[in-house]
Amino acid sequence: MPAFKELVFSGVQPTGNLHLGNYLGAIKRFVAMQAQYECLYCVVDLHAITVWQDPGELTRQIREVTAAFLAAGIDPARSVVFNQSQVPQHAELAWIFNCVARLGWLNRMTQFKEKAGKDRENASIGLYDYPVLMAADILAYRATHVPVGEDQKQHLELTRDIAQKFNNDFAGAIAEHGHGEAFFPLTEPLIGGPAARVMSLRDGTKKMSKSDPSDYSRINLTDDPDAIAQKVRKAKTDAEPLPSETAGLEKRPEADNLVGIFAALNDASREDVLREYGGAQFSAFKGALVDLAVAKLGPIGAEMKRLVADPGHIDAVLAEGAARAEAIAAPNIAAVKDIVGFVRRR
Ligand code: AQP
Numbered sequence: 001m002p003a004f005k006e007l008v009f010s011g012v013q014p015t016g017n018l019h020l021g022n023y024l025g026a027i028k029r030f031v032a033m034q035a036q037y038e039c040l041y042c043v044v045d046l047h048a049i050t051v052w053q054d055p056g057e058l059t060r061q062i063r064e065v066t067a068a069f070l071a072a073g074i075d076p077a078r079s080v081v082f083n084q085s086q087v088p089q090h091a092e093l094a095w096i097f098n099c100v101a102r103l104g105w106l107n108r109m110t111q112f113k114e115k116a117g118k119d120r121e122n123a124s125i126g127l128y129d130y131p132v133l134m135a136a137d138i139l140a141y142r143a144t145h146v147p148v149g150e151d152q153k154q155h156l157e158l159t160r161d162i163a164q165k166f167n168n169d170f171a172g173a174i175a176e177h178g179h180g181e182a183f184f185p186l187t188e189p190l191i192g193g194p195a196a197r198v199m200s201l202r203d204g205t206k207k208m209s210k211s212d213p214s215d216y217s218r219i220n221l222t223d224d225p226d227a228i229a230q231k232v233r234k235a236k237t238d239a240e241p242l243p244s245e246t247a248g249l250e251k252r253p254e255a256d257n258l259v260g261i262f263a264a265l266n267d268a269s270r271e272d273v274l275r276e277y278g279g280a281q282f283s284a285f286k287g288a289l290v291d292l293a294v295a296k297l298g299p300i301g302a303e304m305k306r307l308v309a310d311p312g313h314i315d316a317v318l319a320e321g322a323a324r325a326e327a328i329a330a331p332n333i334a335a336v337k338d339i340v341g342f343v344r345r346r
Pocket residue numbers: 011012013014015021022023024025026147148149150151152195196197198199207208209210211212
């Protein structure tokens with residue numbers, strides 16, 4: 001595999017209240033990556049419409065996710081911040097990848113099974129095809145690294161399979177057009193840290209999720225301090241005090257989740273947290289967690305509210321980001337079309 005220029009791409013769907021899982025598993029890590037990589041961060045609105053979205057709400061949520069990116073510390077002068085539907089190359093490459101990916105591969109995707117549920121026949125074709133569009137999002141930029149939560153691991157594996165099959169199927173044309181041995185990188189998922197999978201506050205075996213009907217299952221980025229305090233205090237726990245070693249968190253999903261959240265918010269490890277709080281009762285630990293969560297999330301929520309009050313500014317950030325994104329994607333997709341054998345407009 002030839003060396004590809006290091007580039008980070010990741011996206012967040014504008015599909016509802018952003019929560020602590022989205023923040024710790026993704027957005028907080030996006031911010032940190034800016035120091036090391038050239039980054040593109042996308043509000044994936046084409047993905048959002050794979051399930052029904054009220055048009056007015058969708059517009060509002062696209063701006064709100066953009067505000068969350070900026071409020072969390074993504075610098076639009078350094079990183080490319082944009083929404084997917086403004087860059088047509090995502091959908092164009094997705095079509096070509098639809099003809100590379102195999103039905104059998106998509107049939108294995110667990111997220112489709114979970115989201116379509118029992119009413120599979122009634123799910124949109126877009127929901128089924130979601131992972132192919134995700135591969136196109138990443139590979140339109142030939143991105144080498146993708147920071148995501150653990151729930152996206154299987155989709156990243158599919159992205160690598162599509163890249164590999166394209167590189168193999170078109171190996172002759174790729175070389176002929178001067179791109180060497182491979183046109184697409186085999187993108188690395190960057191999954192990790194203490195909050196790669198933040199769980200529901202009501203059930204430590206279920207992922208914290210936007211679509212959970214109980215608002216008490218998640219902390220939203222726009223929750224005020226009182227709401228954060230109430231949700232943490234009501235979070236499910238068990239009767240034992242916290243252990244002093246991480247081995248003691250096994251089979252205690254709720255305890256493990258709260259310790260992981262504390263660690264991620266504090267840029268620490270589970271070991272660090274247990275060194276300080278091992279032996280503590282949950283009442284004391286939850287008090288410390290409320291203080292920490294309010295200190296870290298309060299300023300982000302306040303800044304988000306300030307930013308969404310000025311949609312003109314957000315739209316200008318998105319427009320500039322889209323132009324920068326398209327400048328990277330357009331030559332890549334033109335090259336893909338040459339490789340596939342299409343005739344260019346001259
Ligand atoms: N609970 C989580 N823990 C860690 N990371 C998470 N992510 C989502 N939930 C958790 C990560 O957040 C990024 C953006 O997610 P998304 O907006 O694309 O959609 P999602 O994963 O479908 O989010 P939800 O909340 O789970 O929505 P619903 O309820 O609709 O399914 C991704 O990097 C994701 O891994």
